[in-house]
Amino acid sequence: MSGNVNGNLTQTLKSAAKEAGADLVGIASIERFDGIAREHHPSSIFPETRSVIVIGKRIVRGCMRGVEEGTQFTLFDQYARNWVPDRFLALTTVTVATFLEDHRYEAVPMTNLPSQVPAMGVAVRPDAPPPNVMVDFYDAAVRAGLGEIGLSGEFLTPEFGPRQQIQMILTDAELAADPIRETAVCDRCGECVKACPLGAMSIENAKEIAICGKKMLVAETNWDLCRNCRNGMWPNRYHTAGLPDRLAAICGRTCVHHLNETGRVRNRFTNPLRQRPAWQVDAGGRTSLVEGR
Numbered sequence: 001m002s003g004n005v006n007g008n009l010t011q012t013l014k015s016a017a018k019e020a021g022a023d024l025v026g027i028a029s030i031e032r033f034d035g036i037a038r039e040h041h042p043s044s045i046f047p048e049t050r051s052v053i054v055i056g057k058r059i060v061r062g063c064m065r066g067v068e069e070g071t072q073f074t075l076f077d078q079y080a081r082n083w084v085p086d087r088f089l090a091l092t093t094v095t096v097a098t099f100l101e102d103h104r105y106e107a108v109p110m111t112n113l114p115s116q117v118p119a120m121g122v123a124v125r126p127d128a129p130p131p132n133v134m135v136d137f138y139d140a141a142v143r144a145g146l147g148e149i150g151l152s153g154e155f156l157t158p159e160f161g162p163r164q165q166i167q168m169i170l171t172d173a174e175l176a177a178d179p180i181r182e183t184a185v186c187d188r189c190g191e192c193v194k195a196c197p198l199g200a201m202s203i204e205n206a207k208e209i210a211i212c213g214k215k216m217l218v219a220e221t222n223w224d225l226c227r228n229c230r231n232g233m234w235p236n237r238y239h240t241a242g243l244p245d246r247l248a249a250i251c252g253r254t255c256v257h258h259l260n261e262t263g264r265v266r267n268r269f270t271n272p273l274r275q276r277p278a279w280q281v282d283a284g285g286r287t288s289l290v291e292g293r
Contacts, residue, residue, distance in 0.1 A: 081245060157265075160267050198222075260273060
C-alpha cells in the first residue's frame with residue numbers, strides 16, 4: 001500500500017455500508033494477498049485492485065430454530081441461504097459499489113462463489129489464468145480483519161460466530177486496511193467434531209494454517225462423508241465441487257450454541273439455542289436424541 005491511503009473515504013464508506021444494512025465491514029490492502037495463486041487472486045479479476053472490501057450480513061439465529069427442533073427446514077433455506085445473500089446483502093454490496101463509483105473509483109461486486117470450482121474456460125492472454133477465477137472468501141475475510149477460520153473450517157467472527165453471509169468488492173481506491181483480528185473466537189473445544197454422527201471430522205489430523213501471520217487450527221474433514229449428512233446440511237447451491245453449507249447442520253448449530261453459552265460472541269442471547277436434546281441421523285438413516293449436545 002502506497003502513501004495515498006484515503007482515510008476520510010474509508011470512514012465515510014464504512015458509515016455508508018452500515019447505513020445500507022451491513023453488519024460487518026473489513027478492508028484488506030491488495031498486498032495482503034501476496035503469494036495467492038493467480039487462479040484465486042483478486043487482481044486476476046481486476047488488475048488495478050488496491051483494496052478488497054469484505055461485507056457481512058448476519059444470519060438471524062431464529063432462522064435456525066426450526067432446524068434445531070427438526071420441524072421446519074424451509075425457512076432457513078429461504079432466509080439464511082437465499083434471501084440474505086441474494087437480496088439483503090446483495091443490495092448492500094451494490095449500494096457500496098455505487099458509493100465508490102460516485103467518488104470516481106471503480107468497484108467490482110462479488111458474490112461468494114466456491115473457490116473449489118475448477119476453471120471452465122480458455123485463457124485469453126498468456127499471463128492470465130483461465131476463467132472463472134474464484135477467490136476464497138473465508139481467506140479474504142481473515143485478511144480483511146473480520147475474523148478467523150475455526151476448528152470446523154467455518155469462518156467465525158467475534159460478533160456472530162459462524163452466523164453471517166459475506167460478499168466482496170474489489171476497488172482501485174486506496175483505503176485504510178483493518179488490522180488482522182488477534183483475539184480468538186474458536187476455543188478449540190471440539191464440540192463440533194464430537195457432534196458429527198458420521199465422524200466426518202478429525203481433531204487428531206488437524207492442521208495449522210496461517211493467513212497474514214494469524215495461525216488457526218482446522219480439523220481434517222472427509223467431505224465425501226460430510227456431503228451425505230442428513231442433519232441440517234445443504235449442498236453447495238452454486239456448484240457440486242463447492243463445500244456443503246454446514247451452518248444449520250448439527251456441527252454448526254452446536255458451535256452457535258457453544259459460543260453463546262461461553263460468551264465468546266458479542267451478539268448474545270438470553271436463552272440458549274439448544275434447549276432440548278439434539279436430534280441426529282446416523283449413516284444408516286436412524287434418528288436418535290443426544291443429551292448434552
